[in-house]
Amino acid sequence: MKLGKTAVVLGGSAAGLCSAGALAPHFDQVLVLERDELPAAAEHRRGVPQSKHPHFLLNSGRRAIGALFPGFEDDLIAAGGLHLMPSMDAAYLDGQGWSARKRSAMTMIYSSRILIERVLRDKVRGLPNVAVREGVTVTGLSTRDGAVTGVHVDGEHIDADLVVDAMGRGSSVSGWLVAAGWPEPEVRTLDAKVTYTSRWYELPTPRPPSWWWQHLVIMPTPDKGDHPAEHEFLVNLFPIEGNRVIACMGSWGLDMPRTTDTFVESAARVRTPLFAAAMARCAPTSEVHLTRSTGNKWRRYDRLRQPPRGLVFIGDAICAFNPFYAQGISSAAGSALLLREHLARADRLDAAFIARFLAGQRTLLRVPWSLAMARDQGYECAVGTEKPPEWRRRLLAAVSGPAFSFIVGAAREDDVVDEHFAKVFNMDESLSQMLRNPRMLAGFLRHYLRKALGRQRVPFDFDARAEPPATDYSAAAAR
Known part of the structure; x- marks a missing residue:
């Protein structure tokens, strides 16, 4: 059933692309508005700086994207993604030493963020009623009688029956709503001062005989005595497509290396020599990339007495997580799938529809939010509304x-x-x-x-x- 003529998605990243897939069956036209020029290949772009770091695609996210775009998983693997069983394919250092290998219930697909988005873009481009406008800037919303009725784009007005905010952590939509008369939504925050730094490498060919593993994981030390700061790092040598890995080191509240020299020096002080030794056998293909915008942030639009009709929020625009926990893309895909399910049951996009969707999304987001809080609330350096006694x-x-x-x-x-x-x-x-x-x-x-x-x-x-x-x-x- 068609619920309107036009739906507009603000943002063409993973959250926006999944949203387009959710909207397509229910509107005559879906328009995705993206500030960047989107590459045809798997390439980095300005609007997604975090693409230079490892990205897990959790099973819940795999299933949600597969439901929105049948064949996505096969296409991702065909493009170079790796379908692995971490308990067999990852060398995992936790506690005082390495864990044993054994078969388990969990498998995962490893790839870069840029490949995930390239495959998603290919899927969206195959939808006949979805159009993507690149290189445009959304400057505001149009509203009337408690509803969002369209968007302003580079001096142009576009009418919309439904708008999806998928503009990420830095979304301006909450400010536009306040300017239009809605109250500021409650915002729950917890920033555990996570910083992580990554560098891309090409693997040696052939791999050394002792490298049975494809993924290397080093958890922070449990020791409380004196040790180098690098023993507190969470470390990955993360496999991606194209015979490459991303070497990544991250920490809660510690200074991280910013240059290639300090990156290599820090790697040598990690609590197993294997990480630095493996990096030395690989060929670097990038500079060092550092990210500090990692706080947990949940804009509680569900608690507004009268949320705007005609507007929903997907991905980091409503709930952003500490990227260490790999929940972002999967949470966004889950919200998009939930939106499609609510649209399929709706006969109109009224206040009741918005309330039902926000309530369902709240239940969905509580799961990853509680997991992030369980770890980040324990750090003395953490700040925000959710900092515990x-x-x-x-x-x-x-x-x-x-x-x-x-x-x-x-x-x-x-x-x-x-x-x-x-x-x-x-x-x-x-x-x-x-x-x-x-x-x-x-x-x-x-x-x-x-x-x-x-x-x-x-x-x-x-x-x-x-x-x-x-x-x-x-x-x-x-x-």
């Missing part, structure tokens, strides 16, 4: 890291724990749902007792200074 912050700081490592350990030993942990990681289940599950609690208790008695079936904490073990311990876990 000091006693609670200290408690979170003391338990969040060890609790995560404990759950990872339990997942090594218990297939049911592994399955639910994969669901939480991929935003298919909330953390609270997992922790209320009696079977999960039983699995945690069993793991605690086995660990206390030294009877774990899968070994762990292999020497961090040595090569990660290549042995597949799946059979031991099954026993």
Whole structure:
């Protein structure tokens, strides 16, 4: 059923492209307005500086995009994306040492952000009623009687039955609404001062024989004594298409290297020599890219007494997350799919429709938001409305890291724990749902007792200074 003549999407990044796919079945025309000139190939552009860093596409995001654009996953893999099982294909350093390899419930597709968006653009260009206007600037909204009725673009007015704000963290829409008479929405924030820095490399051909792994992950040290600041870094050697990797180091509240020389020097002080050694075997293909705009921010449009009709928000324009947790694209795709579902059930775009959609989106966003808060609220450097009382912050700081490592350990030993942990990681289940599950609690208790008695079936904490073990311990876990 068509719900109107024209829908307008503000922004042509991943959130905007997914929104276009959601709108296309329900409007005669969908117009995507993008400030940048969009490249035909997988290339960086000014409006997406974070494309130079690693991007996970979580399973929930894969499914949502696949529902919006059938064949997306196959097209991404055909373009070079890697379909991997992290528990088998990643060398993972957590706690005091390397984790063991074993098969698990979780698979992921690895690629660069620029390839994800290129494949999405190809899908959108195949929709006959969707047009993308590039190199244009949206300067405001037109409103009437409590509704958004169109947009102003470079001196031109475009009427719209529905407008989607997908302009990201820096969206001007909230300010335009205030100027038009709506109250400022409540904004929940927490900035844990995360900074991360990345450099792109080409892998050696052939790969060294000891490199059974494709992804290298180094978690911050649990040690509380003296150590180099780099031991506090979260580190990735992240595989992408084209026989390339992105070397990335990030931290909460610490200074990060900004130049190629300091990047290499810091890599040498990471708590395993493998990271620097692997970088040295690769050929750098970029400069160092640093990002600090990483705070969590949720604009609570759902709490306005009378939200504007004719306007919805997708992606970072409504809820932006600490990028460390890889929730952005998947959350945006989930919101776009939710929008399509609400449009399919609607017969008019009235206030009730907007209220229903905002309520459903609130439920969806609570899952990734709670995961981000569970970690970021424990950092002393964090600031914002969601900064907890000091006693609670200290408690979170003391338990969040060890609790995560404990759950990872339990997942090594218990297939049911592994399955639910994969669901939480991929935003298919909330953390609270997992922790209320009696079977999960039983699995945690069993793991605690086995660990206390030294009877774990899968070994762990292999020497961090040595090569990660290549042995597949799946059979031991099954026993």
